[in-house]
Amino acid sequence: MNSEINRYIAVSTKIETKDLDWEEAKRVGLTDDERFVLTYFSDIESQTIRYLRTLLQMRIALRPSVAAFLTTWNYEEFFHGYELANLLAVCGHPLEDDRVERVQKRARVNEWLEAMFAPLLSRIFASQFPAVYLSFGAIQEMTTLRGYEHLRNYTQNPVLRTLCDRIAKQERRHFAWYFNHARELLEQSQGARLLARKLLEFNWVPVGAGVKTPAEVTRLFTILFPGQSGHKLVHEVDTKMGTLPGLEGIRLMEPYFARVGAL
Numbered sequence: 001m002n003s004e005i006n007r008y009i010a011v012s013t014k015i016e017t018k019d020l021d022w023e024e025a026k027r028v029g030l031t032d033d034e035r036f037v038l039t040y041f042s043d044i045e046s047q048t049i050r051y052l053r054t055l056l057q058m059r060i061a062l063r064p065s066v067a068a069f070l071t072t073w074n075y076e077e078f079f080h081g082y083e084l085a086n087l088l089a090v091c092g093h094p095l096e097d098d099r100v101e102r103v104q105k106r107a108r109v110n111e112w113l114e115a116m117f118a119p120l121l122s123r124i125f126a127s128q129f130p131a132v133y134l135s136f137g138a139i140q141e142m143t144t145l146r147g148y149e150h151l152r153n154y155t156q157n158p159v160l161r162t163l164c165d166r167i168a169k170q171e172r173r174h175f176a177w178y179f180n181h182a183r184e185l186l187e188q189s190q191g192a193r194l195l196a197r198k199l200l201e202f203n204w205v206p207v208g209a210g211v212k213t214p215a216e217v218t219r220l221f222t223i224l225f226p227g228q229s230g231h232k233l234v235h236e237v238d239t240k241m242g243t244l245p246g247l248e249g250i251r252l253m254e255p256y257f258a259r260v261g262a263l
């Protein structure tokens with residue numbers, strides 16, 4: 001088996017939670033803002049499987065190293081959502097039992113369009129489309145990672161802090177995988193570079209925007225990245241994405257959050 005696969009398997013795990021002091025978590029509780037953020041995060045983590053479904057329709061998913069990553073990645077993401085929901089419940093704010101289905105139903109038109117068009121586009125542009133999808137993955141993983149890092153710094157709840165640290169460690173690996181593989185594929189094809197740029201500029205929305213209202217997306221952003229940290233974040237993410245081949249100078253985060261009035 002190749003060493004890349006061995007590496008994923010060696011590091012992939014469900015985040016550890018048995019050692020956490022849940023009584024202390026309950027005693028400290030959650031603020032209204034934290035409750036909002038955790039519900040949002042739990043909802044989007046639980047929707048990862050939708051993204052996987054699209055990826056699995058691409059030939060690239062059958063490459064053994066990609067298949068190994070996608071399997072371990074989805075396993076890890078599932079437990080992020082699961083453990084955040086668990087923390088909400090411990091602190092007296094359980095999510096509804098049918099939460100995942102309810103959120104699924106809120107998927108907006110663009111999500112349905114994506115579900116319909118992504119397979120079509122991926123057949124028409126079979127060799128270019130994986131680069132596009134992995135570029136989308138890279139920006140979503142990076143913003144998610146920064147979200148957990150900021151939540152970790154501002155929460156007073158020790159269990160939430162530890163959960164954020166453990167989740168962020170995995171998000172860092174996810175981001176690295178998407179980013180590095182997107183770069184590799186973008187380097188190989190001019191068509192992929194053109195398509196990635198066009199589709200990102202035309203179609204990209206922040207994590208969760210497909211199932212959350214614009215007001216919810218804005219609220220999440222301003223809780224996690226108030227004031228100057230918001231400016232810093234959008235600049236950092238856009239700059240990083242701009243280092244990918246074909247995406248030089250791209251601006252995604254900054255115009256979006258300026259438009260919704262969050263900056």
Ligand SMILES: [Fe+2]
Nearest residue numbers: 045077080171
């Ligand atoms: Fe996650």
Ligand SMILES: [Fe+2]
Nearest residue numbers: 077141171174
């Ligand atoms: Fe992730």
